[in-house]
Amino acid sequence: MTMSLFDIAGRAMSAQLVRLNSSASNLANAGAVAGSQEAAYKSLKPVFQTVYEGQTGRATVGVVGVVQANAAPQRRHEPGHPLADAQGYVHVAAVDANAELVEIVETSRQYRNNIEVLETAKSLTLETLRLGR
Amino acid sequence: MDRLDRFFGVHGSALTLRSERMGLLASNIANAATPGYKARDLDFQALVSERQGPALSTTDSRHFAAPAAQEGPRIRYRVPVQPSLDGNTVELATEQLQFAETALRYRSSLSILSGRISSLTTALKGE
Numbered sequence: 001m002t003m004s005l006f007d008i009a010g011r012a013m014s015a016q017l018v019r020l021n022s023s024a025s026n027l028a029n030a031g032a033v034a035g036s037q038e039a040a041y042k043s044l045k046p047v048f049q050t051v052y053e054g055q056t057g058r059a060t061v062g063v064v065g066v067v068q069a070n071a072a073p074q075r076r077h078e079p080g081h082p083l084a085d086a087q088g089y090v091h092v093a094a095v096d097a098n099a100e101l102v103e104i105v106e107t108s109r110q111y112r113n114n115i116e117v118l119e120t121a122k123s124l125t126l127e128t129l130r131l132g133r
Numbered sequence: 134m135d136r137l138d139r140f141f142g143v144h145g146s147a148l149t150l151r152s153e154r155m156g157l158l159a160s161n162i163a164n165a166a167t168p169g170y171k172a173r174d175l176d177f178q179a180l181v182s183e184r185q186g187p188a189l190s191t192t193d194s195r196h197f198a199a200p201a202a203q204e205g206p207r208i209r210y211r212v213p214v215q216p217s218l219d220g221n222t223v224e225l226a227t228e229q230l231q232f233a234e235t236a237l238r239y240r241s242s243l244s245i246l247s248g249r250i251s252s253l254t255t256a257l258k259g260e
Contacts, residue, residue, distance in 0.1 A: 003156070008163050049167065061164050061166075113165070114162060120233075121159070132250040
């Protein structure tokens with residue numbers, strides 16, 4: 001059973017959805033504060049990997065995992081904050097909101113491209129089925 | 134059978150080749166965000182001339198058998214206009230353009246084939 005156009009585009013769409021979800025989580029947690037460096041939110045990044053299909057040369061994409069980016073959370077001196085540590089610091093989540101927004105735009109564009117592939121594949125398959133009628 | 138094949142011409146195998154190519158282009162579009170992925174495409178010109186060229190036949194016992202068509206060199210890496218820093222060479226504009234063109238050509242092969250089929254049906258029915 002070879003990989004069809006539907007498999008290729010479908011798996012790519014689910015990978016892009018994972019990417020969109022992690023960007024949305026990052027954006028939702030932008031500006032969130034925590035009492036320690038360990039507890040602070042760290043932005044999530046999905047890791048994409050090409051999944052090849054033997055001899056045919058076709059390939060799709062899979063998500064190997066979602067990793068935490070190693071940017072250090074920002075330290076802010078705010079002694080009045082209820083979550084402040086002994087020195088009076090709070091730790092702000094290391095999320096670059098601009099970068100996440102760009103990521104979301106790019107993800108949605110690539111998701112849409114895969115939908116186009118699906119639509120074309122579907123209409124061509126239907127036309128081929130109708131051949132000779 | 135041979136005559137029927139000749140009647141349909143190259144369009145039957147053109148359909149197969151075009152769907153093969155669309156698979157590769159869809160793979161490129163799917164991997165638009167994968168670091169290190171290299172965009173690939175079929176060498177279509179070579180493939181068409183290969184299918185149209187005269188078949189080699191062994192008429193003497195000392196003749197070598199014609200080498201089987203190789204799978205490797207038919208698929209080529211695309212030369213990117215501007216590769217991105219993560220090593221990905223997929224350029225969505227190019228891929229979408231090629232995909233749309235291939236879909237259109239697939240459709241034109243389909244309509245030629247269905248025209249031939251309907252003229253064949255007319256001839257069979259004698260109407």
